[in-house]
Amino acid sequence: MRYLILLKGSRPATPPPPELMGAIAQLGEEATASGALLDTAGLSPSSAGARASLYGGQLTVTDGPFAEAKETISYALYQVRDKDEAVEWANRFLRLHRDLWPEWEGEADVLKVMGPEDFQA
Amino acid sequence: MTDPRRTLATVWRLESARIVATLARIVRDVGLAEELAQDTMVIALEQWPAAGIPDHPASWLMATAKHRAIDTLRRHRTYQEKLQEVGRATPQKVHDEPDLDDYVGDDLLRLIFTTCHPALPPESRAALTLRLLGGLSTDEIARAYLVPEPTVGKRITRAKRTLAERQIPIELPPPAEASERLASVLEVIYLIFNEGYSATAGDDWMRPALCDEALRLGRLLAGLAPAEPEVHGLVALMELQASRTTARTDADGNPILLPDQDRRRWDRLLIRRGLDALKHTERTYGPYALQAAIAACHARAARAEDTDWARIAALYDVLALVSPSPIVELNRAVAVANARGPAEGLAIVDGLELPQYPLLPAVRGDLLARLGRTDEARQEFQRAAAMTRNAREQALFAARAAALSP
Numbered sequence: 437m438r439y440l441i442l443l444k445g446s447r448p449a450t451p452p453p454p455e456l457m458g459a460i461a462q463l464g465e466e467a468t469a470s471g472a473l474l475d476t477a478g479l480s481p482s483s484a485g486a487r488a489s490l491y492g493g494q495l496t497v498t499d500g501p502f503a504e505a506k507e508t509i510s511y512a513l514y515q516v517r518d519k520d521e522a523v524e525w526a527n528r529f530l531r532l533h534r535d536l537w538p539e540w541e542g543e544a545d546v547l548k549v550m551g552p553e554d555f556q557a
Numbered sequence: 558m559t560d561p562r563r564t565l566a567t568v569w570r571l572e573s574a575r576i577v578a579t580l581a582r583i584v585r586d587v588g589l590a591e592e593l594a595q596d597t598m599v600i601a602l603e604q605w606p607a608a609g610i611p612d613h614p615a616s617w618l619m620a621t622a623k624h625r626a627i628d629t630l631r632r633h634r635t636y637q638e639k640l641q642e643v644g645r646a647t648p649q650k651v652h653d654e655p656d657l658d659d660y661v662g663d664d665l666l667r668l669i670f671t672t673c674h675p676a677l678p679p680e681s682r683a684a685l686t687l688r689l690l691g692g693l694s695t696d697e698i699a700r701a702y703l704v705p706e707p708t709v710g711k712r713i714t715r716a717k718r719t720l721a722e723r724q725i726p727i728e729l730p731p732p733a734e735a736s737e738r739l740a741s742v743l744e745v746i747y748l749i750f751n752e753g754y755s756a757t758a759g760d761d762w763m764r765p766a767l768c769d770e771a772l773r774l775g776r777l778l779a780g781l782a783p784a785e786p787e788v789h790g791l792v793a794l795m796e797l798q799a800s801r802t803t804a805r806t807d808a809d810g811n812p813i814l815l816p817d818q819d820r821r822r823w824d825r826l827l828i829r830r831g832l833d834a835l836k837h838t839e840r841t842y843g844p845y846a847l848q849a850a851i852a853a854c855h856a857r858a859a860r861a862e863d864t865d866w867a868r869i870a871a872l873y874d875v876l877a878l879v880s881p882s883p884i885v886e887l888n889r890a891v892a893v894a895n896a897r898g899p900a901e902g903l904a905i906v907d908g909l910e911l912p913q914y915p916l917l918p919a920v921r922g923d924l925l926a927r928l929g930r931t932d933e934a935r936q937e938f939q940r941a942a943a944m945t946r947n948a949r950e951q952a953l954f955a956a957r958a959a960a961l962s963p
Binding site for chain 2: 468469470471472474475513515517518520521523524528531552553
C-alpha cells in the first residue's frame with residue numbers, strides 16, 4: 437500500500453544547514469534503494485504558486501504566498517506494508533531535522549493513498 | 558503512538574535484511590546469523606519499554622547485533638583456544654576480527670547470492686530469500702504460497718543446513734560464475750513476482766503482497782548492482798506488469814485480458830518507473846530487457862488499437878534467439894498474428910508442442926476464430942477449458958467456446 441507524506445513546517449529566517457540537506461539526500465537514497473520510496477520532490481514556497489478555490493459557488497484564484505503559518509515543504513510517495521512503516525520513514529526525516537537543524541519545527545502528514553486493497557469487497 | 562513494541566516491530570521489518578546480512582558476513586553462517594538477529598530483537602524487547610525508544614532505533618539494533626556477533630565469535634575462539642591448550646581437539650582455524658565497517662550494500666549482495674544459491678532446491682531459494690531478505694514470517698510465506706506452514710519451515714531449515722553442510726561461503730560469486738549466479742537471483746525474484754501475479758490453481762488470480770515483495774527485492778538489487786542491465790530489465794518488467802494490476806480483474810474477480818483492459822486504470826507512476834528502468838538496458842538484449850521492452854510497447858499504447866505489434870513481433874524474434882522456449886514461440890505467434898495476420902501466427906502455433914498448457918489451445922482457438930474456422934476454434938477453446946486448473950480461466954475459455962456455438 438502507498439502513503440503520501442507531506443512535510444509541513446516553518447520556513448525559518450536562516451537557510452537549512454548543508455549537513456541537513458546532505459543527510460536528507462542520503463536518507464532519500466536509502467529509502468529508494470530499499471524499494472520503498474517511489475517518488476519525491478521539494479516544493480517551492482507558496483509565493484511561487486497560487487490557489488484556486490470554490491466557495492459559495494464562486495471560483496477564485498489567489499496568487500501565493502498563502503497566509504498560513506506552515507508551508508508544505510515536500511512530498512514523498514512510499515510503498516510500504518502498513519501505516520507504521522510509513523510513519524517510521526516520516527520519523528526518520530524528522531529526526532534528521534531534530535539533530536541537524538534544531539531551530540526547525542513542523543509536522544509530516546502521513547496520508548494513505550487509495551489502492552486496490554480499499555476496493556475489495 | 559510511541560509504543561516501543563510497535564516501533565520495534567516496524568523498524569525491525571525495515572532493517573532486518575541489513576542486520577541479518579551484516580551478521581551473516583561476520584559469523585559466516587546464515588542460520589547463526591538469524592539466531593543472533595532474533596537475540597537482538599529480544600534484547601530490544603527487554604530494554605526499549607523500560608529505557609524508551611532509542612534516538613536512532615535502526616542504528617541501535619545494528620550496533621547491538623554486531624556486538625552479539627563479536628561476543629559469539631570471541632566465545633567460540635576462547636573455547637577453541639582452550640581446547641587447544643588441553644589438547645583434546647585439533648585446533649580449528651580461528652577467524653580474524655572481522656571488519657565491522659564493511660559496506661552493508663556488499664553484505665546484502667552476499668546474502669542474496671547465498672539465499673538464491675543453485676545448490677538449494679528452487680522452492681527453498683524463494684522461501685529463504687523471502688524470510689531473510691523480505692523479513693516475512695514462515696506463516697506469511699506459507700499463506701502466500703498456499704502451502705502448510707510446516708512445509709515452509711522445513712524448506713527453510715533444510716536450506717540453512719545445506720548451506721552449512723556444503724560449506725557454501727557467504728561471498729560474492731567469483732567472476733567466472735557471476736553471470737550464472739546473477740541469473741539465479743533474478744529467476745528467484747521473478748518467480749516470486751509471478752507467484753503473486755497469477756495463480757496456477759485455485760480461484761484467486763492475485764496475491765499482491767508477493768508482487769510488492771518481489772518489486773522491493775528487485776529495486777534493492779538494482780541499487781546494489783546498478784551496472785547490471787538485466788537487473789534493470791527485471792525491475793522494468795515487474796514495474797510495467799504491476800502497473801496493470803488494477804485493470805486485470807473486474808469487480809467480481811474475473812480476469813480481463815490485456816486487449817480489453819481499461820487503460821485509464823493502469824498505474825502511470827509504475828509505468829514511468831518501468832520506462833525509466835528500461836533506459837538502463839539500452840543496446841542490451843538479455844531476456845529480461847527484451848521482455849520489459851515488449852511490456853513497454855503495451856504500456857505506451859493509449860488504446861489496444863495503438864499497439865506497435867510489428868515492434869513486439871521483432872522483439873520476440875530476438876527473444877526466441879536469446880531465450881528460446883515453446884512459450885516464447887507461442888507469444889511470438891500471437892504478436893506475429895497481430896502484426897501480419899492470423900494465418901502466419903497459426904503456422905507458428907501448429908509447429909509447437911506444449912502438452913497440458915491451456916494457453917496453447919486457447920491461442921489456437923483465437924487464431925482459428927479470426928480465420929473463420931469456427932468449429933475448429935470452438936473445439937480448441939473447449940480443450941483449453943478442460944485443461945486449465947484455474948477456475949477463472951476455465952470460465953473465460955468456456956465463454957469463448959459458447960460464443961462460437963452454431
